[in-house]
Amino acid sequence: MATYRLDITKEHCPMTFVKTKIELSKLKTGDTLEVLLTEGEPLENVPRSATEQGFKVLSVTETEVKGIHRVIIEK
Amino acid sequence: MATSDIQLDPKVKKLSIIGFSGDFDKLTAVFTLATGAAAVGYEVNLFFTFWGLDAIKIKQGRSPIGKGFLPKVFGLFMGGLKVAPVSRLNFAGISPKIFRHLMRKNNVATLEELVEAAKVLGINFYACEMAMHVLGLSKEDFIPEVKDVLGVATFLKLADGGQTLFI
Numbered sequence: 001m002a003t004y005r006l007d008i009t010k011e012h013c014p015m016t017f018v019k020t021k022i023e024l025s026k027l028k029t030g031d032t033l034e035v036l037l038t039e040g041e042p043l044e045n046v047p048r049s050a051t052e053q054g055f056k057v058l059s060v061t062e063t064e065v066k067g068i069h070r071v072i073i074e075k
Numbered sequence: 076m077a078t079s080d081i082q083l084d085p086k087v088k089k090l091s092i093i094g095f096s097g098d099f100d101k102l103t104a105v106f107t108l109a110t111g112a113a114a115v116g117y118e119v120n121l122f123f124t125f126w127g128l129d130a131i132k133i134k135q136g137r138s139p140i141g142k143g144f145l146p147k148v149f150g151l152f153m154g155g156l157k158v159a160p161v162s163r164l165n166f167a168g169i170s171p172k173i174f175r176h177l178m179r180k181n182n183v184a185t186l187e188e189l190v191e192a193a194k195v196l197g198i199n200f201y202a203c204e205m206a207m208h209v210l211g212l213s214k215e216d217f218i219p220e221v222k223d224v225l226g227v228a229t230f231l232k233l234a235d236g237g238q239t240l241f242i
Contacts, residue, residue: 014111015184018192021114049115 001030008037008046009068016042017049024055027075032058035071043069076223078232089118089237091230096242097126097153098162099171099186105130105242106189113196118237121193122230124203128210129155130190131200131217146211156186194220201225201233 006023008016016037023033037046047057050073058072090112094105105121113119123131134140135155139147161170178185184192193200200221207213207224214224225233 010182012181012183014107014114014189015192017114018110018184018196022195045115053116 001032002028004031004033006033006035008035008042011042013041016046020046020050024050024053024073024075027055029075031075033073035073036063037069037071039067039069043071047071047073076225076229078229081229081232083232083236085236087118088116089120089234091120091122091234091237091239093230093239093241094121094123094127094130095125096162097129097159099159099174100161100163101242102127102130102156102159103186103189106186106193107184108240108242109198110189110192110196113193113198119193119196119198120201120230120233121198122201122203122225122233124206126153128202128206128212128217129153129159131202131221132156133216133218140216141211142213143211146209149210150212156190159186194218199233201230 004023004026006019008019011019020035027033035046037043047060051057056074058074060069060071062069090108092105092109094102096102109119109121132155135157137151137154137158140150141147158168159171160168161174164170175185202217202221202224204224204226214221
């Protein structure tokens with residue numbers, strides 16, 4: 001089971017979603033993807049769209065940097 | 076493709092965009108919506124017609140493509156994605172260069188990056204049969220990702236049950 005990491009804190013729409021989707025497509029069952037993202041649109045929609053596409057969102061936590069969140073997604 | 080060949084899954088969310096404009100800014104809107112939708116799980120169909128065909132030409136700069144004298148002249152003036160003008164304040168082609176610079180500087184995806192993302196995401200590209208006929212273009216004049224050449228009836232069938240935009 002592999003763990004992938006992706007930082008989309010510097011990205012803007014639609015690349016926040018595009019880069020997440022491309023990383024998610026690499027996952028095999030049991031693999032996880034850790035996504036660092038900002039508040040607002042990415043935080044609201046990345047976990048939601050991952051769930052809609054059949055992935056499991058394990059956790060959403062704020063990091064030590066204010067406004068930056070860590071989302072862990074499992075296939 | 077015949078309309079009878081199309082199998083639709085009613086559970087799949089779908090966005091179909093008619094890419095009519097060949098303008099840099101409007102094509103940016105087409106590919107932003109398309110890639111964003113595909114990334115959040117939509118099936119996306121892009122149907123390019125008239126000036127929009129510029130976006131999917133294999134020769135991205137100015138090139139006299141097309142069969143016959145008049146289509147070749149049109150092809151040369153229309154150009155491809157690389158020379159797409161902005162719809163307002165184009166300043167003889169300087170503005171698209173400024174936009175590309177500003178997009179890179181602000182870490183926003185450029186039009187070319189969005190088109191590449193659209194290919195990676197498996198978005199469906201289609202070309203309009205009628206506009207191609209008028210402009211003397213064939214499927215070989217387009218990027219290989221163009222799945223098929225369609226007419227209105229097939230496009231409507233593909234778009235059925237989803238959201239459709241005209242840009």
